[in-house]
Amino acid sequence: MTEKKFERRTTLDPAVADLLSGMHQRQVESQLPRKERERLSRERAKIQSRRDQRATYDLPPTLREEIMALSEELRIPASQLVTLALARFLNDYHLEKIDLGKYKQPSRSPRYDWNLIFPDELIRIKKKKG
Amino acid sequence: MKIFAFANQKGGVGKTTTAVTLADGLARMKVKTLLVDLDPQGHLALSFGLEKTPGLYRLICLDETLEKVVVNISSNLDLVTGDKQTEKVKRQITLSDFRESILTDILQDAPYDAVLLDMAPSLDVLHINGLIAADWVVIPTRPDALAVDGVKEILTTMAEINQSGHRYRGYSILPTFFDRTTRETFLQFQDLAKTFGEHLWPPIPQDTRVRETVAYGKTLWDYAPNSVSMNGYKDGKQRLGGYKQVLARMLEVIND
Numbered sequence: 001m002t003e004k005k006f007e008r009r010t011t012l013d014p015a016v017a018d019l020l021s022g023m024h025q026r027q028v029e030s031q032l033p034r035k036e037r038e039r040l041s042r043e044r045a046k047i048q049s050r051r052d053q054r055a056t057y058d059l060p061p062t063l064r065e066e067i068m069a070l071s072e073e074l075r076i077p078a079s080q081l082v083t084l085a086l087a088r089f090l091n092d093y094h095l096e097k098i099d100l101g102k103y104k105q106p107s108r109s110p111r112y113d114w115n116l117i118f119p120d121e122l123i124r125i126k127k128k129k130g
Numbered sequence: 131m132k133i134f135a136f137a138n139q140k141g142g143v144g145k146t147t148t149a150v151t152l153a154d155g156l157a158r159m160k161v162k163t164l165l166v167d168l169d170p171q172g173h174l175a176l177s178f179g180l181e182k183t184p185g186l187y188r189l190i191c192l193d194e195t196l197e198k199v200v201v202n203i204s205s206n207l208d209l210v211t212g213d214k215q216t217e218k219v220k221r222q223i224t225l226s227d228f229r230e231s232i233l234t235d236i237l238q239d240a241p242y243d244a245v246l247l248d249m250a251p252s253l254d255v256l257h258i259n260g261l262i263a264a265d266w267v268v269i270p271t272r273p274d275a276l277a278v279d280g281v282k283e284i285l286t287t288m289a290e291i292n293q294s295g296h297r298y299r300g301y302s303i304l305p306t307f308f309d310r311t312t313r314e315t316f317l318q319f320q321d322l323a324k325t326f327g328e329h330l331w332p333p334i335p336q337d338t339r340v341r342e343t344v345a346y347g348k349t350l351w352d353y354a355p356n357s358v359s360m361n362g363y364k365d366g367k368q369r370l371g372g373y374k375q376v377l378a379r380m381l382e383v384i385n386d
Contacts, residue, residue, distance in 0.1 A: 011327040011328050012323060012327060012330070013327060013328060013330060013332055013379075015332035015362075015370045015371060015375055016323060016330050016331070016333075017323075018331055018368070018370055019310065019319075019332065019333070019363070019365075019370045019371060020319060020323055020367060022310075022365060022370075023315075023316045023319065026310075026311075026316075027313065027316055030313075037329060048190060051366065051367075072334070085157050128354075
């Protein structure tokens with residue numbers, strides 16, 4: 001079946017366009033066989049349940065690449081490696097094993113008071129030698 | 131100052147609730163706001179937990195000043211009440227000279243940033259006064275065929291007023307009692323979008339909290355500030371529709 005798409009047009013309020021598009025999708029789904037509707041409903045529930053677990057941060061590219069490489073090497077999801085790293089950081093921070101003071105520089109942003117400036121050797125990950 | 135008229139000749143489409151909620155919202159955003167009840171049912175006063183009084187009658191028939199007649203609701207919100215004596219106002223206006231611009235004359239120097247006129251579901255001389263005084267007409271409508279017909283009626287009246295020289299800055303269609311799960315709502319909403327394009331504002335979801343709030347004499351901002359009618363539908367991280375989003379659209383008009 002050819003799916004009719006509502007594209008966001010300048011002549012429509014963006015919220016109206018988004019709502020129409022979502023309602024159209026639901027109308028199309030309601031015409032599908034029951035099994036297909038159930039499958040789509042399960043997929044939607046799965047996406048929604050994972051929504052609270054999502055986060056977006058700016059990271060140095062070297063860190064991101066290193067995590068991806070480690071994920072491939074160990075066959076472990078990158079999200080779980082990052083979860084472990086963050087959990088360990090928070091534990092160490094609360095045990096006062098980490099001193100942020102040595103990285104702190106005043107920020108000119110109206111939102112933040114400080115920036116953390118990391119030395120190159122901290123960000124440049126040393127790769128394990130084979 | 132911008133004057134908004136909330137109009138639809140079809141009754142029960144949410145004109146009063148919409149006017150009350152948006153007026154209170156504007157006041158909370160520090161916009162000095164006046165709400166005027168042009169409906170003899172006098173429901174604006176009840177919506178704020180007050181008794182109906184003949185504010186409009188005193189203003190127009192007894193020639194009292196606006197300052198003397200208004201009831202202060204909160205720091206940035208005043209109300210001109212209405213009651214059954216509003217019917218006498220219509221009779222008096224009918225007998226007056228320049229009868230169609232009486233409200234325009236009264237409001238032209240009013241010390242407010244926004245004036246919201248809650249119109250009766252009728253097409254009488256007071257209704258015409260409201261439409262002539264307005265810079266922007268907000269037309270609440272249920273997504274059903276009869277209410278949408280009321281939208282067309284208002285637009286026809288506005289076109290006639292335009293021909294007599296009045297220029298509106300714009301108008302918006304506001305779907306209310308919106309239930310996104312029904313096919314009829316979808317079809318009506320689709321038709322409204324095709325017909326009115328950018329004039330269609332995001333809808334107000336159907337919400338039982340709206341009916342409850344009137345019974346308590348509170349506005350939605352006090353009674354149910356996080357209800358679906360206020361916040362709209364959740365769609366991922368964004369919200370679609372609801373009075374808070376519509377308030378943002380109104381502020382754009384006021385600041386334009």
